[in-house]
Amino acid sequence: MTLRLFNTLTGQVEPLSPAEGGVLRMYACGPTVYDYGHIGNFRTFLEVDVLRRFLRLIGVPVRHVMNITDVDDKIIRNATAAGMAIGAYTAKYEQAFFEDLEALKVERPEVLPHATEHIGKMVELVQKLEAAGAAYKTEDGSSYFRLSAFPGYGKLSKKDLSGMEDGARVDVDEYEKDSARDFAVWKSAKPGEMAWETAIGRGRPGWHLECSAMSMEYLGESFDLHAGGEDLMFPHHENEIAQSETATHKPFARHWMHVRFLLVEGKKMSKSEGNFFTLRDLLLKGYKASAIRLALISVPYRHQLNFTFDGLTEATSAINRLRTFYERLKSTNFAPGENPALQEAAKKAHAEYMEALANDLNTAEARAPIFDLVRAGNTAIDQGQLLAGDRDAILRVLADFDAVFDVIRDDDAEPTRRALAWAEEAGRLEEVAPEVRASLALTDEAIEALVAERTQAKKQRNFARADAIRNDLAAKGVILEDSKDGVRWKRK
RNA sequence: GGCGCGGUACCCAAGUGGUAAGGGAGAGGUCUGCAAAACCUUUAUGCGCCGGUUCGAUCCCGGCCCGCGCCUCCA
Structure with missing residues (x-):
């Protein structure tokens, strides 16, 4: 079975499989560890989790890299405000992040590189770009990528920048740039700021550079899939493509997956709207981690999800239904044998379930046959028609359901x-x-x-x-x- | 303004050119000491509105209305 996944680059649903070596190499943009994660963050990580779990279910080994961004403007600002050293500050939120992922049963990627541990690799990239004339230094020692050096710019986000006027409004900070859209690959340090002494001067990497450097470090210059939230499509991913492909003259990621943002109670989540929730907020209110997980993955990743408390309650009920059935299967003694009708029902449910997920990870559609099977199983038990062989067949289907959804096993x-x-x-x-x-x-x-x-x-x-x-x-x-x-x- | 997405029953939400999955909630019933769970029945002649194509459209095309997202180092 092959997963058919929407590719932002081509605008088409396309088969996703490893280009070489049998291992699917994927990179997903990870967190900037400057605060506790909110449910919007986790929707993205959860959908990527669904992806990697399904790939494993269909027998595709995955090498999944996720960066931890532990240096950026927000971190510097917040750590300073909290009177903490940068390292201690990021360590605290990184640990919290992993605790939250564990609560939501998000599997750990194979590689979790830190931005601050790959400065050397990033410096090399800047040097490569400068040597190629695709990046230029400004007077303060920063380095910018020259957009005009990359003709393919905009191919991911379908933006046509050619007609845009440069310099209509330029930040004072950026007056030195050749073109307003040029982006920083290296930022010189202002006094007192976190900085590294490097061959290209004292400073810190531009935002987009870390993902280019670390993905290439662990996956090679070309790899199979790059994923992230929809907001990253532009400019972040576009810039990654520009700097990476300019540096290597090779295609960067073949396939791009973007997870849509969620709404909370019908509105964009924001602190000022009062609808901003971290995972911890919800756990303290008494919602179970499994219900949060199910609510966040039940709407397919390409659709806007309206996250509501009613939705959490509903997810809780749905999980109870599944768990009750599972426990009933486990704790009841069944006569040996097989009921052909149930064997067939289990087979059909499994096939439909797998096909729905193979179809661009349609999690909503994938749920339906599982619940159909729950009803068929309950009915058969009520009527004494379910036999031991049927129980085993149904349990196998539920196991494959939980291999991706992971909500039946109760670790709440x-x-x-x-x-x-x-x-x-x-x-x-x-x-x-x-x-x-x-x-x-x-x-x-x-x-x-x-x-x-x-x-x-x-x-x-x-x-x-x-x-x-x-x-x-x-x-x-x-x-x-x-x-x-x-x-x-x-x-x- | 540019790019894009969506409007399906009380709520959430799939879906297909041939007549509407699933979950939740409600109502009635079976079972039960009573509950709970489970099961059965029930809740869209209807899929935003108006045209068009077609033997036939919720699904294709055009227009309109409404909601939303991205375009700002927010996943």
């Missing part, structure tokens, strides 16, 4: 617990939803004990006591379900 307690500990440390405990605290205060053992006590009470037909226990647990976010095979409980 830990991220919430960690967010709570973080809130305590950060003095934000008052933001924590009461039921979150109540639920986490109850250990599994305590719940089991109460469940056992209730079962005893029921045996003695002491329903008042049994119901009291159930209600008490419910108030603490624990749901009980009686079944023929015993009592199941779960945290809401």
Whole structure:
């Protein structure tokens, strides 16, 4: 099976496969670690995660590189404001970033290079560009890429800059540039700023340079796929292409994937709108990491996603449905054998699921056959028609579903617990939803004990006591379900 | 202004030139000590509006209305 993925460069859905060596080499723009990540950031990383997981599912090995940008203007500004050393500041937010990715079950890329550890490589690139006459130095020691040196400029974002007037408005800072659109590949350091002493002077790399340098370092001068948020298409990716292809005379990335921005409650997320949320904000409100993950990936990456609290609640219900079914399959004893109708249903669901994802990662479409199979399975169990061989077949389908979606396996307690500990440390405990605290205060053992006590009470037909226990647990976010095979409980 | 995306049931959201997936929510029912879960039935003669092409359009073309994104080192 081959993944057909929209390619921004060509505007077409095209097969994506490794150009050489059997390993798919991909680069995804990573975070600038200057603050806690928000859900918009995570949508992009989550969609790239869906991509790499699906590739693995269809047997395509991936070498995935994601940069950590640990030097830039915002970092310098924020670290200074916080009175922290740059390194300590970025380390803090980098660690937070990885904790958040783990909470959302985003897999780690194979290579995670830091911008500050590749200054030498970037300096080389600048020298190459300068030698080729594609970059020029200004009086203050900065170096700019000359756009006119790259005729293909605009091919990714479909911009035609040829008709644009230069210099209509030029920042004072940039008066030395030959053309207003020329961009910095090297910035000379102002006094007191973070800077490196290098062969091309004292300064720091331009924003776009790190991605060119590090992608080529770990993937080669040409590679298979480059991904990122839609805002990066221009100018960031366009500039990467310009400087990379000018330096190497080779095509940079063959395939480009851009993830659309999300809206929050119908509006662009912004702090001033009051609809700006970090992952931690949502965990403290009591939403589960799995629900956040599912809500963020259920709308295909090329569509605008309207992220809402209703949507999170809905995702929570959908996950409960899947988990309840999964547990039912696992905990029920089935007679040996196979039911041809169910075997067929499992096969069909799997085929449709895979095909939907192969079709430009259509996650919304991919969900449907899985839920169809859940219904068919539940119905068969109710009617005593599901056999052990069917259970195994369905579990295999669910495993492939979770290989990409990863929401059935319940690892939700830990991220919430960690967010709570973080809130305590950060003095934000008052933001924590009461039921979150109540639920986490109850250990599994305590719940089991109460469940056992209730079962005893029921045996003695002491329903008042049994119901009291159930209600008490419910108030603490624990749901009980009686079944023929015993009592199941779960945290809401 | 330039480039682009979208308007499908109460909400979210797929989709196809031949008659509307899935999830959530609601209503009724089965089961249950009661719940929960599960299952069954039910909720778009209809897919923004108006034309056109076609045997036939939600899906193709044109126009219009509405919403949104990018064009600013915001993923």
